[in-house]
Amino acid sequence: MRKFFIYILYVLSDAVCSLAISSNIYEVLKGIKLLNTYYTISLNHNSTNKCASYCLADNTCVSVNYNFVTKQCQLSTKSPLDESTDVVEDNEWKVLFSKKDLPPNSWELIFRGTAGTGVKLYDSFVGTVSLPAHEVGCYLPVTHNLTCTTHYRDPILDIWSTQSILKVKVAMYKDNVMVMNMVFNNTYNGLNTDWYSKDQLIYSSYTDMITVGITYNFFSIKGDEPIERRFYINKNYGGCDVDVGWIAVFDSGPTCSYEFGLQYPAFAYMPNNVMGQWDLKAFQLADALAIYIQK
Structure with missing residues (x-):
């Protein structure tokens, strides 16, 4: 069921992929990677916007890891601004997130x-x-x-x-x-x-x-x-x-x-x-x- 859902998002994502970055929905932090992820998508071309659009269309997603070498996109329910998130330094990755997605009273x-x-x-x-x-x-x-x-x-x-x-x-x-x-x-x-x-x-x-x-x-x-x-x-x-x-x-x-x-x-x-x-x-x-x- 998850794979089918991701496929539907892939078909629809072109409609929202440019929205994610250009409208400042997401901020980008380079050189880090979140360890708290729940799904990985392999993209066939280099597209940070495409990766962000998957998160934008999934209500459970808060932020994404994007690897600009392997073109992997990883969805996460955590924000890098949350103290409970596990974060490591890795120059192949960057994280896209929104401050609006922090839990209440953060x-x-x-x-x-x-x-x-x-x-x-x-x-x-x-x-x-x-x-x-x-x-x-x-x-x-x-x-x-x-x-x-x-x-x-x-x-x-x-x-x-x-x-x-x-x-x-x-x-x-x-x-x-x-x-x-x-x-x-x-x-x-x-x-x-x-x-x-x-x-x-x-x-x-x-x-x-x-x-x-x-x-x-x-x-x-x-x-x-x-x-x-x-x-x-x-x-x-x-x-x-x-x-x-x-x-x-x-x-x-x-x-x-x-x-x-x-x-x-x-x-x-x-x-x-x-x-x-x-x-x-x-x-x-x-x-x-x-x-x-x-x-």
């Missing part, structure tokens, strides 16, 4: 920072510095464990106030494993930095961050601007030896002894889900910082 990656690149994270986020071309892995969830050697910034950050964004999530990763995360409401219809505040925080993996009566001397993306501690959530100063906080992006330095030897930008977080004293080197360093939105 998190969409809009920014990813890579530690130690020498490019300031804050300037990259607010768009005051031009970023080099990024690998396809930078565009996808960190848990996919794909190559990413620079920062990635989605243009949606430039039209933030025009988008219907409900929530924003910030997470840090070490060895492709999430080590902390926070979720914020996006009730301000303003700058793309306004949501990062204690008033908008609705969840934190830090159990003491949302304790009633807790105070902060910094809680913002801009952070401590003169010394470039960004995405900074800190409880108190009083001399470097008594600084206490939760997370920080060190874009430059050092100012205090606990910043000596860092490769910038450095993504510092306190482990064990509670605040810590910076001078005791209680913090650890993450490899990546990711920001997601939910619409």
